[in-house]
Amino acid sequence: MALTFEELETDATEDELAAERAVARTTTVRGFTRKRAERQTFPEHLPRERVVIDGPTACECCGSSRLRKLGEDVTLTLEVVPRRWKVIETVREKFSCRDCEKISQAPAPFHAVPLGWPGPSLLAMIMFEKFGQHQPLNRQAERYVLKGVPIALSTMADAVGAVCASLDPLLRLLEAHVMRAERLHADDTTVPVLAKGKTDTGRCWIVRPYVRVCR
Numbered sequence: 001m002a003l004t005f006e007e008l009e010t011d012a013t014e015d016e017l018a019a020e021r022a023v024a025r026t027t028t029v030r031g032f033t034r035k036r037a038e039r040q041t042f043p044e045h046l047p048r049e050r051v052v053i054d055g056p057t058a059c060e061c062c063g064s065s066r067l068r069k070l071g072e073d074v075t076l077t078l079e080v081v082p083r084r085w086k087v088i089e090t091v092r093e094k095f096s097c098r099d100c101e102k103i104s105q106a107p108a109p110f111h112a113v114p115l116g117w118p119g120p121s122l123l124a125m126i127m128f129e130k131f132g133q134h135q136p137l138n139r140q141a142e143r144y145v146l147k148g149v150p151i152a153l154s155t156m157a158d159a160v161g162a163v164c165a166s167l168d169p170l171l172r173l174l175e176a177h178v179m180r181a182e183r184l185h186a187d188d189t190t191v192p193v194l195a196k197g198k199t200d201t202g203r204c205w206i207v208r209p210y211v212r213v214c215r
Contacts, residue, residue, distance in 0.1 A: 042078060085149050088119065113162040118155075123163055126156055136194045181209030 058065050094105045112123055129135040137156045144151050178184065186207045193202035 042076065083147070085147070112166055113159050116155075116159065116162065118159050123159055126159060127163055130160065134191060178207060178209050184209060 055069075056067070059067065090109050092106045092108065094103055096103050111117070112120055118126075126137075126140060129140050130137060137153055137160070141151055141153050141156060184207050186205055189204045189206060191202045191204050193200045
């Protein structure tokens with residue numbers, strides 16, 4: 001019996017020591033007030049489409065038609081309009097002079113790609129997908145086929161080359177501006193490049209002029 005009491009006292013002492021150690025490990029933190037979850041807000045520049053559901057014309061309880069408006073509840077839903085494709089037909093009427101038989105006609109519209117049909121928005125989308133989102137042209141072509149607009153891969157490649165050639169003067173101006181700096185900062189960024197049967201690692205060097213900030 002005495003041994004049992006000693007074991008109980010030992011267990012109680014161990015429990016007290018464990019409780020003291022647990023209290024010692026406890027960290028006291030400063031009290032704070034929990035904030036309520038804020039309601040989801042959307043950017044102000046997004047267009048708003050207001051859909052009003054007609055209210056009841058009679059009381060659901062007694063059937064009376066003498067109703068007055070107390071207020072309204074607004075439910076916000078964020079929606080997206082899918083990309084819409086279209087073909088622009090630019091018509092240039094031709095006229096002939098009855099006196100000299102000379103034919104007059106307005107000049108053809110400008111195209112970024114000579115003798116090409118891609119519009120500026122389509123070209124911008126292809127270029128951004130390729131260089132901004134790293135989407136190869138073949139994947140873009142596959143996605144456009146799913147949307148019912150097949151575009152040949154060779155046509156897209158020619159368009160990319162024509163856009164790069166058109167932007168070459170701007171590139172030269174930027175290059176001259178950067179190279180006039182006394183010092184340059186460069187960053188070596190790796191980019192995955194799709195190759196035949198594998199993915200290679202491409203390298204993109206970002207160079208910018210060093211600008212001293214005086215404070």
